[in-house]
Amino acid sequence: MALSRLSSRSNTFLKPAITALPSSIRRHVSTDSSPITIETAVPFTSHLCESPSRSVETSSEEILAFFRDMARMRRMEIAADSLYKAKLIRGFCHLYDGQEALAVGMEAAITKKDAIITSYRDHCTFIGRGGKLVDAFSELMGRKTGCSHGKGGSMHFYKKDASFYGGHGIVGAQIPLGCGLAFAQKYNKDEAVTFALYGDGAANQGQLFEALNISALWDLPAILVCENNHYGMGTATWRSAKSPAYFKRGDYVPGLKVDGMDALAVKQACKFAKEHALKNGPIILEMDTYRYHGHSMSDPGSTYRTRDEISGVRQVRDPIERVRKLLLSHDIATEKELKDMEKEIRKEVDDAVAQAKESPVPDASELFTNMYVKDCGVESFGADRKELKVTLP
Amino acid sequence: MSSIIHGAGAATTTLSTFNSIDSKILVAPSRTNLSVRSQRYIVAGSDASKKKFGSGLRVRHSQKLIPNAVATKEADTSVSTGHELLLFEALQEGLEEEMDRDPHVCVMGEDVGHYGGSYKVTKGLADKFGDLRVLDTPICENAFTGMGIGAAMTGLRPVIEGMNMGFLLLAFNQISNNCGMLHYTSGGQFTIPVVIRGPGGVGRQLGAEHSQRLESYFQSIPGIQMVACSTPYNAKGLMKAAIRSENPVILFEHVLLYNLKEKIPDEDYICNLEEAEMVRPGEHITILTYSRMRYHVMQAAKTLVNKGYDPEVIDIRSLKPFDLHTIGNSVKKTHRVLIVEECMRTGGIGASLTAAINENFHDYLDAPVMCLSSQDVPTPYAGTLEEWTVVQPAQIVTAVEQLCQ
Numbered sequence: 172m173a174l175s176r177l178s179s180r181s182n183t184f185l186k187p188a189i190t191a192l193p194s195s196i197r198r199h200v201s202t203d204s205s206p207i208t209i210e211t212a213v214p215f216t217s218h219l220c221e222s223p224s225r226s227v228e229t230s231s232e233e234i235l236a237f238f239r240d241m242a243r244m245r246r247m248e249i250a251a252d253s254l255y256k257a258k259l260i261r262g263f264c265h266l267y268d269g270q271e272a273l274a275v276g277m278e279a280a281i282t283k284k285d286a287i288i289t290s291y292r293d294h295c296t297f298i299g300r301g302g303k304l305v306d307a308f309s310e311l312m313g314r315k316t317g318c319s320h321g322k323g324g325s326m327h328f329y330k331k332d333a334s335f336y337g338g339h340g341i342v343g344a345q346i347p348l349g350c351g352l353a354f355a356q357k358y359n360k361d362e363a364v365t366f367a368l369y370g371d372g373a374a375n376q377g378q379l380f381e382a383l384n385i386s387a388l389w390d391l392p393a394i395l396v397c398e399n400n401h402y403g404m405g406t407a408t409w410r411s412a413k414s415p416a417y418f419k420r421g422d423y424v425p426g427l428k429v430d431g432m433d434a435l436a437v438k439q440a441c442k443f444a445k446e447h448a449l450k451n452g453p454i455i456l457e458m459d460t461y462r463y464h465g466h467s468m469s470d471p472g473s474t475y476r477t478r479d480e481i482s483g484v485r486q487v488r489d490p491i492e493r494v495r496k497l498l499l500s501h502d503i504a505t506e507k508e509l510k511d512m513e514k515e516i517r518k519e520v521d522d523a524v525a526q527a528k529e530s531p532v533p534d535a536s537e538l539f540t541n542m543y544v545k546d547c548g549v550e551s552f553g554a555d556r557k558e559l560k561v562t563l564p
Numbered sequence: 565m566s567s568i569i570h571g572a573g574a575a576t577t578t579l580s581t582f583n584s585i586d587s588k589i590l591v592a593p594s595r596t597n598l599s600v601r602s603q604r605y606i607v608a609g610s611d612a613s614k615k616k617f618g619s620g621l622r623v624r625h626s627q628k629l630i631p632n633a634v635a636t637k638e639a640d641t642s643v644s645t646g647h648e649l650l651l652f653e654a655l656q657e658g659l660e661e662e663m664d665r666d667p668h669v670c671v672m673g674e675d676v677g678h679y680g681g682s683y684k685v686t687k688g689l690a691d692k693f694g695d696l697r698v699l700d701t702p703i704c705e706n707a708f709t710g711m712g713i714g715a716a717m718t719g720l721r722p723v724i725e726g727m728n729m730g731f732l733l734l735a736f737n738q739i740s741n742n743c744g745m746l747h748y749t750s751g752g753q754f755t756i757p758v759v760i761r762g763p764g765g766v767g768r769q770l771g772a773e774h775s776q777r778l779e780s781y782f783q784s785i786p787g788i789q790m791v792a793c794s795t796p797y798n799a800k801g802l803m804k805a806a807i808r809s810e811n812p813v814i815l816f817e818h819v820l821l822y823n824l825k826e827k828i829p830d831e832d833y834i835c836n837l838e839e840a841e842m843v844r845p846g847e848h849i850t851i852l853t854y855s856r857m858r859y860h861v862m863q864a865a866k867t868l869v870n871k872g873y874d875p876e877v878i879d880i881r882s883l884k885p886f887d888l889h890t891i892g893n894s895v896k897k898t899h900r901v902l903i904v905e906e907c908m909r910t911g912g913i914g915a916s917l918t919a920a921i922n923e924n925f926h927d928y929l930d931a932p933v934m935c936l937s938s939q940d941v942p943t944p945y946a947g948t949l950e951e952w953t954v955v956q957p958a959q960i961v962t963a964v965e966q967l968c969q
Contacts, residue, residue: 288714320751327749336717337750341741347707348742351714358670358696358720381707388702541752542787544810 204230207501213430215440218418220425220454223443227435231503233279237434238494240278241271242513244295245491246520247304248464251294251311254524255468260311263340264325267295269432269463272490273398274299276437277366281445284361288336288349289368291326292398292462296368300335302328304520308527316530320537334363343369343376346395350382353393353453364392364448366441372403374417383453387424390452394444395421397457398431404466405475418457425451431458432488461488646829652822654796655685658803659723661832663693666721669807672699672708673725673762682727683763683822709735709760713742713812716758721807729764729816730776743812744787759806761815765856765906766954768820772942775950779816779883780912790883791837792816792855796826798881801835809837816883818856840887846876848968849900852891852917854880857904857955864960873964883913891917892925899930900967904955909937931967936960 208226215222248268254260267274274295277287289296294307302318310317311325319327319338326340336352339345349367356363373379374397386393397417401408408415418426425447429440440456447454461484465472472481498504504512649657663669671686677700680687690698701708705726712722726732732739739760746754766775779790789811793799799817806813843858844865853861858879865875876894880887895901901921905914914935921933936955943953 286718318751319749319753322751323749329750329753331750331753336714336754337746339742341737344710344737344742347710347738348714348717350707351711351716352718354711355715355718355720358715359718378704378706378710381702381704382711384702385704385707385711389699541748543789544747544755 203503204232206230207234209435209497211430211433211436211439213433213436215436216418216428218416218421218426218428218455219423220427220447222427223439225439227439229279229435229438231501234435234494234497234501235503237272237275237279238491238498238509239512239516240275240299241434241491241494242516243304243520244268244271244274244298246513246516247294247298247307250308250520250524252464252468254308254311259528260325260468261313262324263291264311264468265292265466266464266468267292267462269484269489270398270400270460271295272434272493273368273396273431273437273458273460276434277396277441279434279438280441281366282363283333284363285445286334286336286349286352286356286363286365287368288345288352288365289338290342290345290370290373291338291340292370293326293328293338297328297330297335297338300330300333302330302333302335304523305526305530308524309530312527312530313532314527314530315533315537316527320541321533322537322541343373343378345369346373346376346379347382349395350386350391350393350453353386353391353448354389357389357391362449364394364445366394366396368396368398370403371397371399371401371408371415371417372406372411374399374420375412383421383424383455386453387421392448393453394441394448395453395455397455398460399457400460400462402462402466402475404470407475416457418455421453421455424453424455426455426457428457428459431460432490432493434490434494646827648825648827649796650822651793651796651799651817651824651826652683652685654800654826654828655793655803655817656687656689658800659686659807660689660692662804662807663689663697666807668719669721669723670697670699670715671723671725672701672712674701674703674727676700676725681725683817683819685817685822686725705731705734706738710738710742712758712760713738713746713756716756716812717746717754721757721759723759723761723807726760726762728774728776728819729762729778730773732760732762732778733776733781736781739782739788739814740785744785746787747811748787755810756812757807757810758812759803759809759815760812761803761806761817763817763819763822765816765818765820766938766943766950769945769947769950770819770943771945775943777907777912777938779814780907780915782814783884783913783916788812788814788884789837790814790816791881792818792883794818794821794855794858794879794881796824797828798835798841798879800828801833802837802881805834805837808834813837816855820856821859835881838882838885838887840890841879841881842876842890843879844875844877846874846898848874848898849876849902849964850891850894850898851875851877851902851904851960851964852880853877853904854883854913855906857906860955860957861904861960864957864964867957867961868964871961871965873968875964880917886917886920888920888924891921895921895925896928899928901929901933902960902963902967903933903935903937904960905935905937906954907937908940909935910940912937934963934967936963 206228207230208228211225214225245268248266255264278299306318310319313321315321328338346367346369349365353365399417403411418428427440430436444454444456463481675682676686677690677698709724712724715722743756746756764778791802793802806815851861861877868875876898878894903914903917907913914937918933918935938954944950
C-alpha cells in the first residue's frame with residue numbers, strides 16, 4: 172500500500188518537470204558515469220547483521236544499462252512464451268519476467284569471477300552473465316548451436332567462462348553445489364564469492380540447511396539468495412512455510428531482506444553481501460520479488476492467485492517501470508528515447524529468434540558425445556567394445 | 565622419466581615392444597595375446613610431483629596406459645622388491661600418493677580427518693595435508709556429496725567418502741542428476757572428476773541397513789563409471805586411476821576385505837578402470853565375479869580342481885562399463901558362464917551382465933548363463949540366516965557341476 176502511494180506521488184511531480192525542459196539542453200548521458208546517489212524506496216530488514224545504507228551509489232550509465240538489460244530480458248521471456256505456444260519450445264519452460272531486477276542488480280555488484288548458480292528459472296541469469304540471445308533461443312528450441320548444444324534445454328543453461336554454473340532441474344539441489352563452488356573458491360584463494368539462488372519453495376529443503384551448516388562451519392564465501400516470489404508453483408508461502416521470514420531461517424547465519432523489484436536495492440545488497448561473505452562467511456539474502464507468468468508454461472498462474480493481484484503488482488512494483496521513472500525523473504533520457512530503445516531491443520530479440528529458428532538440430536552422433544571425457548587417450552568402444560565405437564571428445 | 569614394462573609369467577608372450585618416453589600412441593594389444601598369462605606394470609616417473617599445476621591443468625606425460633584385456637597379478641616371483649600391506653593401507657597409499665602428486669585432490673567425508681577414517685583408509689592424511697584438504701564433514705551426505713560435485717565443476721578433484729555405501733542413498737539425487745549428468749547437459753562445459761568411494765556389501769552381522777549393495781542401484785546412472793576392488797594390488801591401482809580420471813568414478817570397497825594382506829610393487833602403477841582381471845585361466849567354464857565373492861569362487865575353485873574341473877575365473881572389476889572384451893573372449897573359449905555376485909537377484913549387476921552376455925555372445929553359449937546372487941531379502945542379523953543370504957562356495961561347486969554336465 173505504501174508503495175502505491177509513493178509511486179503515485181512521484182507521478183504527479185515528475186510529469187510537469189519533464190515537459191518543461193526543451194530537448195536542446197538535455198544532456199546526452201548514455202556515456203555519463205558521474206555518480207548519482209539514489210535512495211531505495213523500501214528499507215532493508217536485517218538479521219544478525221547491520222543493514223547496508225539505503226543510499227545507493229550509481230550512475231546514469233548504469234541505470235540506463237539496467238533499463239536496457241531488463242527490457243531485453245523481458246522481451247526474451249515474452250518471445251519464449253510465444254515460441255512455447257507455437258510448440259517450438261517443448262517440455263518445461265520457466266519464465267522470469269517480473270524478476271529481472273534481481274539478475275541485473277546482482278551483475279552490477281559483482282565480477283565475472285564471482286560464481287552464480289541458480290535453479291531452472293535461469294534464462295535471464297544466463298543473459299545477465301553475458302550469454303547471447305541467439306544461444307539461449309537455440310538451446311530452448313533444441314538446436315545444435317544452443318549454449319548446451321541442445322542437450323540441456325530450458326533448465327540447463329551454463330556458461331563456464333562467465334562462472335555461471337547453471338541451470339538445475341531438481342529443486343534445491345543447486346544449493347550444495349553452490350556451497351561446493353564457494354569451497355573451491357576458498358581452496359584456490361580466489362577472493363571471489365558464490366551466489367547460490369533458490370526459491371521460496373526450495374527454502375524448505377533439508378539440503379539447504381545441511382549446506383548452510385557446513386558453509387558457516389568452514390567460513391565459506393557463499394551467499395544464499397532466496398528469490399521469494401511468494402509461490403512455490405501453486406502453493407503460497409503462508410501455506411508451505413511455518414516461518415516465511417526466509418532471511419531469518421539461517422538462525423546463526425546473518426540475513427538481509429531486500430526489495431527484489433528494485434534493481435538498485437538488489438545491487439546494494441549484493442555488494443554488501445559480497446564484502447560480508449569474503450570476511451565473515453555465509454549470509455542469506457531474501458529478495459522480495461514476483462513473477463507474472465505461472466510457475467512454468469504449463470501453469471496458467473491464475474488458479475492460486477487473482478488476476479487483480481498480478482496486474483496490481485505490475486502497476487505498482489514493476490522493475491522496468493521503476494527504472495523508467497528514474498531515468499525520466501533524473502532527466503537521463505526522454506520517453507521517446509526509451510521507446511526507441513525498446514523498439515530496438517524488440518527487433519534484436521526477433522532477429523535472434525529468427526536466427527535460432529534457422530539453426531540446425533544436433534546430428535544423431537551427438538547422442539553419445541559428452542558422456543565421458545576422453546581419458547588417457549583411450550578410444551572407448553562403448554560397453555560391448557564392438558559396434559558402438561565412439562571417439563569421446 | 566622412465567617407463568618400464570615387466571613381462572613375466574608364462575613364457576610365450578607376443579607383447580610388442582613399447583616405445584615409452586616419446587611415444588604418444590598407445591599400443592593396442594593384438595587379439596592373439598589374450599589367453600596368455602602375463603604381468604604388466606607401468607612405471608611412471610617420479611618427477612611428476614615437481615610440476616606446478618594451474619587450476620584445471622592436468623599433467624599426463626608420465627602415464628601410458630595399455631588398455632590390455634588380460635592382466636594378472638600373480639607371479640610375484642618376477643618382482644624382487646615390493647612391500648606387503650593390508651588392503652586399507654593400499655588404499656591409503658594410493659590416496660596419499662595422488663594427493664602428493666596433485667594439489668587439487670582433496671578428501672571429504674565423515675570422520676576422515678582427525679579420526680583417521682572409520683576404516684582407517686584416511687589415517688594420517690589430515691596431519692600431513694591439513695584441514696582444508698582432508699575435510700571432516702557433518703553428517704549430511706546429500707549436502708557434502710553435492711558440495712564435492714560443485715567443487716569438481718571448478719576443477720578440484722574431491723574424493724568423497726561414504727562411511728558406508730548405504731548412506732549414499734541419501735545423496736542419490738546429487739549422484740544421479742548432478743554427478744552423472746552435468747557433463748552431458750552442459751554440452752561438455754563441465755567435467756566432474758570426482759571419486760565417490762566407501763565400503764559396502766554384506767559384512768559380519770551388521771544388519772540390513774548396513775549391508776547394502778549399492779552397485780545395483782547406481783548402475784543405471786548414465787555418465788558415471790563404477791569399479792570394485794578386491795585385492796590390495798587392484799585397490800591401490802583403481803584408487804589412483806579413479807582419481808586421475810576426468811569422469812566421475814564410484815569405487816566400491818567391501819567391509820570384509822580391508823584386512824587382506826598382499827605384496828604390491830614399490831613402483832608407481834595404476835590399473836585400467838575399464839578392464840577385467842583374469843584370476844585363474846581355465847578351459848571348462850567361465851566364472852565371472854567381483855569383490856568379496858571372488859574369494860568364495862576361489863575357494864570353490866580349489867574343490868572344483870580336485871574334482872577335475874578347470875574353471876576360468878575372471879574378476880570383472882569394472883561394473884560399469886562391463887569389459888565385454890575380456891568376458892567375450894573367455895565365453896568364446898569355454899562356452900559356459902556362471903556369474904557369482906553379492907547383489908540381489910533382482911536388478912543386480914549379475915542381471916545386467918546376464919543380459920549383456922546373452923545379447924552379445926548367444927551363439928557361443930552351450931548352456932544358459934547361470935547367475936548366483938544373494939537372496940532378495942533384507943540381510944538378517946542372525947549369523948546363520950546371513951550366511952544363507954549370500955552365495956557360499958558349496959553352492960558355486962554345485963552350480964558348476966550342473967552347468968558342466
